[in-house]
Amino acid sequence: MQIFISWSGDMAKQCAEALRDWLPYMNQAITPFVSSQDISKGERGLSKIASQLQECSLGIVCVTRDNQSAPWINFESGALSRELGESSLIPFLVDMPIKDLSGPITQFQATDSSNKGDVWSMIKSINDKCEVTVEPDRLRTTFERFWGDLETNLVTIREKSPESTTPERETSEILNELVGLVREQSTRIGALETIVTSIRNISSHYAINEPREVRITNETGNTRRTSRVANMVREMIGTKNITRMKKTDYGLEIYCTEQGVSNAQGVHSDLERLAADQSISISIYSESGGYIHSHPPF
Incomplete structure (x- = not known):
């Protein structure tokens, strides 16, 4: 180092x-x-x-x-x-x-x-x-x-x-500086709390908990649609065959086991129609992150 x-x-x-x-x-x-x-x-x-x-x-x-x-x-x-x-x-x-x-x-x-x-x-x-x-x-x-x-x-x-x-610093000078530092830290903490609160209030917050579970919080509009599509994809491919789901700016990324990839290829046409009907892109990846194929939102 x-x-x-x-x-x-x-x-x-x-x-x-x-x-x-x-x-x-x-x-x-x-x-x-x-x-x-x-x-x-x-x-x-x-x-x-x-x-x-x-x-x-x-x-x-x-x-x-x-x-x-x-x-x-x-x-x-x-x-x-x-x-x-x-x-x-x-x-x-x-x-x-x-x-x-x-x-x-x-x-x-x-x-x-x-x-x-x-x-x-x-x-x-x-x-x-x-x-x-x-x-x-x-x-x-x-x-x-x-x-x-x-x-x-x-x-x-x-x-x-x-x-x-x-010369050595006077005690009063040290105390005044400490007060200033405490006030500065208080201001920083207040600003941070404001930022955290604003982030929590973002309605499109999307969280993935367990490997095979997708949770949408504060669901409205596009978020509800994404949640619905995620559930339908799980039914098509099989929940146990999906290791992870990730929301992107343009849709969903689905990470699958080997069996999940095979199932996704078998329902290729259904996934394609679902993506077009819901205007959400659906991308399939292997468990290790290897790209398989995508279904555009049109």
Whole structure:
């Protein structure tokens, strides 16, 4: 799995490079990309970064007190979240607790790099997203073996870097931000509920339950006709010979067992008349999805 590690500023760059060297120990399927090391001389930096953003499956953003509002950090974070989704972007806090995180990046689940438990949770999450995962006990053993190496590197990076001029956030500021986030989530939930309600009210909703059962809900007009045709097709071919029925924009798709296909061919003319009389296309498929024949609605 490819991981894009974003940074801005010298401290974040050193952290990104430390993660780049350390993460593959957790799972050899991990391939990190850090722009400071993975862009060769003469290669166009922005085009390379854009390409990697599209190819990566997960993003880690190295955040410091001084860079959390940097345009580049927020650009890459926004690009990653659009490409991967919010659950696949992890802010990795280098020299600050989670409570001091501010700006657009607060919408993502952050990891405190000084907290061993937080970093372990991040590693488990990354391992779960890999195509080839490491067994949990083995992963824990590997983490315990190499955690000290990363921790030492991070402590050295913090100590060597100049003290940040960005003050800790006031409690009132944090509370105001939390209120804003709660209100935003409330608005999103309300909008989602409205969409769900509108979907439920669509009169043409069509649901297929058990393999050999077709159910039409809120039946009116075309839906009643489709239900009637579905029942007639079951009588012609045999309910036990139909594994699935699917409604399409133009009619019905009938998936049949081998015996069902044979029966459908035997009543070919009847199905043809039914499709024409009811103005509904009837298409016959084998159980595996192979196309057999269609009866147009005319």
